[in-house]
Amino acid sequence: MSSPVPNPEENLLNLQKWLQQLTPHCEVSPDKIKVQETEYGGKGIFATSLIKPHQTLLKIPHSYLLNFTSIVKHITSFNDTIKLPSTYGHVKVTTTPEDDITRSFYSKLKLEELLALTSFQIVAMYLTLETERAESSWWCPFIRMLPDSSDFRLSPLVWLYEEDSQSFDKLPLTTKAHAKRIYSNFCSDLGIITALLTKYECISHFSKDQFLWAWMCVNSRCLYMPLPQAHTTADNFTMAPFVDFINHSSQQQCVLKIDRTGFFVMSGTKGYEQQEELYLSYGAHSNEFLLCEYAFTLPENEWNDLDISREILALMEPFEIEWLKDMGYFGEYTISHDASMSFRTEVAFAVLQERDHTSGSLKDNKRLASFLNGGDLGSFYKNGRKSRIAGILEALKEIFQESSVLGSKGSNERQMVVGKLYKESLDIIEGHLNDL
Numbered sequence: 527m528s529s530p531v532p533n534p535e536e537n538l539l540n541l542q543k544w545l546q547q548l549t550p551h552c553e554v555s556p557d558k559i560k561v562q563e564t565e566y567g568g569k570g571i572f573a574t575s576l577i578k579p580h581q582t583l584l585k586i587p588h589s590y591l592l593n594f595t596s597i598v599k600h601i602t603s604f605n606d607t608i609k610l611p612s613t614y615g616h617v618k619v620t621t622t623p624e625d626d627i628t629r630s631f632y633s634k635l636k637l638e639e640l641l642a643l644t645s646f647q648i649v650a651m652y653l654t655l656e657t658e659r660a661e662s663s664w665w666c667p668f669i670r671m672l673p674d675s676s677d678f679r680l681s682p683l684v685w686l687y688e689e690d691s692q693s694f695d696k697l698p699l700t701t702k703a704h705a706k707r708i709y710s711n712f713c714s715d716l717g718i719i720t721a722l723l724t725k726y727e728c729i730s731h732f733s734k735d736q737f738l739w740a741w742m743c744v745n746s747r748c749l750y751m752p753l754p755q756a757h758t759t760a761d762n763f764t765m766a767p768f769v770d771f772i773n774h775s776s777q778q779q780c781v782l783k784i785d786r787t788g789f790f791v792m793s794g795t796k797g798y799e800q801q802e803e804l805y806l807s808y809g810a811h812s813n814e815f816l817l818c819e820y821a822f823t824l825p826e827n828e829w830n831d832l833d834i835s836r837e838i839l840a841l842m843e844p845f846e847i848e849w850l851k852d853m854g855y856f857g858e859y860t861i862s863h864d865a866s867m868s869f870r871t872e873v874a875f876a877v878l879q880e881r882d883h884t885s886g887s888l889k890d891n892k893r894l895a896s897f898l899n900g901g902d903l904g905s906f907y908k909n910g911r912k913s914r915i916a917g918i919l920e921a922l923k924e925i926f927q928e929s930s931v932l933g934s935k936g937s938n939e940r941q942m943v944v945g946k947l948y949k950e951s952l953d954i955i956e957g958h959l960n961d962l
């Protein structure tokens with residue numbers, strides 16, 4: 527996988543200069559924030575002085591946001607026959623004079639073809655092609671600050687792509703299932719973009735490795751933003767220069783705001799001390815999720831959970847599964863970090879407990895119906911499920927203990943992260959067993 531050229535300091539200065547090119551320009555407060563290398567690797571944004579709560583720290587106008595709208599505007603600017611509606615008026619386009627095969631591709635694309643793509647497909651395709659154009663691309667200063675492909679080395683999607691089955695096969699089953707889902711989305715996007723480029727004879731300039739890099743950049747740096755071109759809610763996102771330097775924490779966070787003029791970052795309710803790192807919450811995500819989607823894990827994560835759907839469903843009779851499906855409680859049975867379990871999991875155990883009182887049907891079971899409706903049966907079902915949950919957790923503990931040695935001394939980086947996932951699951955299991 528190739529990726530943008532190094533020289534970090536120069537690239538950062540170029541980005542800052544570029545952000546001032548258009549009017550209205552970006553507003554980055556150097557007296558409040560700066561980009562700096564973090565202790566745990568990669569860049570982050572830090573406070574240069576004391577920051578009070580509710581202060582505007584960054585403003586990025588729409589023309590600097592890379593998303594469905596701005597890309598359609600840029601690509602169609604090479605095709606004189608396309609007239610865009612006024613919904614694109616807030617995005618300014620500056621074109622560079624160089625002629626190349628990519629520009630010729632852009633000039634042939636029909637508006638319907640662009641609008642039929644998903645946000646993910648159009649942004650990953652555009653980023654791939656513009657990276658290839660290097661300095662000919664107006665977006666070059668932004669692209670040069672994107673992460674190197676090696677920053678995604680811990681992503682299980684990359685392990686699949688590289689056919690590193692040695693690492694991939696050792697992952698917990700639920701992590702493998704998550705990574706395979708994302709990989710299948712990636713392959714489907716790759717297929718659609720390859721077909722489009724082949725149709726217009728631009729495929730010689732397209733690298734699959736570069737598309738993977740672009741796809742991972744989009745996946746790990748996109749920010750929610752409603753867009754008029756969206757077919758589904760998944761299309762509502764943008765990439766935002768500078769904002770995308772903010773790392774994740776579920777603790778104290780910045781606040782994002784979007785209006786007609788652009789994308790804003792503000793300090794939250796607490797403000798920041800000088801030299802403190804600013805964070806955003808990417809969501810209430812477990813380490814398994816963060817690894818699959820963002821290629822990193824947190825040292826401590828209160829959102830870690832353990833999915834025991836497979837183990838619970840293996841104990842179910844077909845009529846019980848049918849009932850769970852009918853009631854909307856089929857699957858996603860998790861137990862969490864703080865020794866609690868989700869209500870879905872409680873319902874699944876309650877179904878198993880009712881087995882002795884049913885004759886092949888749960889339709890007329892009043893106690894279960896009352897439990898679903900909020901009836902006070904928590905302690906009744908809690909006592910009744912103890913031996914079943916202990917059986918499941920003891921069996922998992924044995925399997926996980928064997929796999930957690932992967933994270934021991936002398937393991938490579940990928941094995942270390944696999945071992946960490948197993949250790950965290952073991953902690954959850956121990957917490958629950960102690961609580962029984």
Ligand SMILES: C[S@@+](CC[C@H](N)C(=O)[O-])C[C@H]1O[C@@H](n2cnc3c(N)ncnc32)[C@H](O)[C@@H]1O
Nearest residue numbers: 566568569746747770771772773774820821822
């Ligand atoms: C939106 S970017 C944040 C900026 C990024 N650190 C950089 O150098 O450009 C998201 C990526 O940053 C890294 N990251 C974010 N939060 C992190 C954290 N709390 N610990 C370690 N890495 C983190 C992950 O590689 C993730 O894919």
